[in-house]
Amino acid sequence: MKEIEHGFVMTGAEPNKNDGVENREAATGGLDVMLCFAIYGAAHAFTRAYKPLLEPLGLTYPQYLVMMALWAEDGQKVKALGDRLGLDSGTLSPLLKRLEQSGLVKRKRDAEDERQVKITLTPQGVELKERSAGVMEAIGEATGCSLEEVGMLRAALVGLKDRLEGAEER
Amino acid sequence: MKEIEHGFVMTGAEPNKNDGVENREAATGGLDVMLCFAIYGAAHAFTRAYKPLLEPLGLTYPQYLVMMALWAEDGQKVKALGDRLGLDSGTLSPLLKRLEQSGLVKRKRDAEDERQVKITLTPQGVELKERSAGVMEAIGEATGCSLEEVGMLRAALVGLKDRLEGAEER
DNA sequence: CGCAATTCAATTGCGTGCAATAGATTTATG
DNA sequence: CATAAATCTATTGCACGCAATTGAATTGCG
The missing domain is CATH 1.10.10.10 (Winged helix-like DNA-binding domain superfamily/Winged helix DNA-binding domain)
Known part of the structure; x- marks a missing residue:
């Protein structure tokens, strides 16, 4: 249990902890990896949160x-x-x-x-x-986000998605 | 093609368009649905963006x-x-x-x-x-985000994930 | 008109995700 | 000490998600 604190990028490590790496590319790369992993985790968390709510509906x-x-x-x-x-x-x-x-x-x-x-x-x-009316309400409560937060997050994610998809085609 | 503009929550409809629904719950529900769908889409976009980069590595x-x-x-x-x-x-x-x-x-x-x-x-x-060194760099470029944006987005998503997972256990 | 190119849905194959279960091992408890 | 409870990995079954292919129908082009 001694190597738990090693700065692995996918945990909650701070963005500025770049152990021995000094060039900018690697640093940004680490951040982007954290971002994609955060999205990966949040998407699964959403699916898991919906599951018990949708199960009674058979969906x-x-x-x-x-x-x-x-x-x-x-x-x-x-x-x-x-x-x-x-x-x-x-x-x-x-x-x-x-x-x-x-x-x-x-x-x-x-x-x-x-x-x-x-x-x-x-x-x-x-x-x-x-x-299914109660499902959205329950999820909204579970997120614990203000309307402003939700709106900003959503806009940021849609923009990110568009850029990622736009990059493919080039 | 007459009903294309119907305010469907999963498209890019504006958050304040609540056609005939006046209670707050339904409005927030719509927003949360959009959020979870935005995450769903962004996660898949990330996976698709990584795919051609990881394929040469066999991963x-x-x-x-x-x-x-x-x-x-x-x-x-x-x-x-x-x-x-x-x-x-x-x-x-x-x-x-x-x-x-x-x-x-x-x-x-x-x-x-x-x-x-x-x-x-x-x-x-x-x-x-x-x-695999080039992979992170390429993704970072594809996201087109500033370091600040990435950091904020990541923090928001991690917080969201924690709240969703915390809500399950209650 | 006739044939090639395109469009659309379905299928196949592979790799996740996850619940449920099984099997083996370790820990806790009386 | 013996037995129950907990822990850990692997397996099974089901449902995506997507590339690649198939087959049917439509469109485009000469």
Whole structure:
């Protein structure tokens, strides 16, 4: 138990602790690593926090995101859902199949364009919206963030995501 | 295409757009949903950004995190790695097996406590640290964040994660 | 019109994440 | 000391997440 305090970048070490590394690149690199690890951890923490709330509804967290997209706009195509959620058909196809087996949505080939599949909420799918009302509230409480904090954090993360995705294409 | 502008919380809709909902809970709920979705998206964006950088090294992103933990402190037990990375044995056991098959680490039962398994870097595992030097730098560039931004974001996310995890246990 | 290129959903394969369980070992308790 | 409780790793099963491929349908181009 002697080497617990070693300044490992992924723990809560302070940004300015750069043991023996003096060039700027390595220092910033350490910070960015900490950032990506913080996001990694926060994302998992969110999923874990949602899990017990969604379990009574019979939904996983990604399924909940899909249902929210459909509650906002019913009858979307798989492609549109994928664009909005950042998921491809390899993820959505089996997920939607499970939602269909749960009786929450219906999948139907579009008559006008047979390539597309339209996802429609069943009455049970619509009804689930009310039953899920408490979920957002509970999560909001668990975050313990002010509205300003949430807004700023969200904006920063969206900007970060856009820059990361923009960098790929160059 | 008439209902594209519907205020769906997961898109870039402004926080103050609360169509017909006047109670505070629902408004904060919407914001928190946007926050968790922003984190979800940013986390995936990070993973995607790392992927092409780590591919030449033969590592996935979680494997890279494990290797970083070992570069910081070699010879850690599986439990210690799990605590640090927030992963359990169900994730780490197969991951470490793959790292061993790649020749980067060795797994050995601890002689003093046969329940524990000690993970040690092979010479190739040690050598990979140098070859991965450019990864952090490239990611740092892709984020396009100032050091202050990164530090603040990271602190906010760590705090958020702690609060979410603390809320579970109550 | 006819054929190539594109678009879209589904499938396959692999690697996480995590709950639940199993198996072995160590520690605690009577 | 013996037995129960706790600890630790591995395994199983399920659900993503994504690259790559397939197959069907549509669009574009000559």
